[in-house]
Amino acid sequence: MTDPWPEELRLGPDGTQLTVRFDTGEQFQLDAEYLRVESPSAEVKGHGPGQEQLVWGKRKVRISKLEPVGTYAVRIAFSDGHNTGLYTWGYLLKLGRERQDIWQAYLDKLTAAGFTRG
Numbered sequence: 001m002t003d004p005w006p007e008e009l010r011l012g013p014d015g016t017q018l019t020v021r022f023d024t025g026e027q028f029q030l031d032a033e034y035l036r037v038e039s040p041s042a043e044v045k046g047h048g049p050g051q052e053q054l055v056w057g058k059r060k061v062r063i064s065k066l067e068p069v070g071t072y073a074v075r076i077a078f079s080d081g082h083n084t085g086l087y088t089w090g091y092l093l094k095l096g097r098e099r100q101d102i103w104q105a106y107l108d109k110l111t112a113a114g115f116t117r118g
Helices: 032-037 089-097 099-113
Strands: 006-011 017-022 027-031 063-069 073-078 086-088
Touching: 006 063, 017 032, 017 089, 027 032, 027 089, 032 073, 032 099, 073 089, 086 089, 089 099
Parallel strands: none
Antiparallel strands: 006 017, 017 027, 063 073, 073 086
């Protein structure tokens, strides 16, 4: 059994959404804000457990560029200058499949910290 493979990455015309379609038939529309705050970069995830950084104020961020990285990932550049996250196919699949839970956990962390999506 092989891992799901992306058949299509499509950036919406205004850069607010990325559509990812996998060979399993699964298709996800992932908002730029969601992708930005869940970036797999060290800036967001840290260099190890417990080093994660809460990112806020990205409601208006846009995706400005998609850049393939080998055959395993895509680098997403955002309008706020962030471009260091390498989104592997497996990570994009996880973000799609678990979107509701991941997003709610993010919103809960924002509330607890007293921040807004702004």
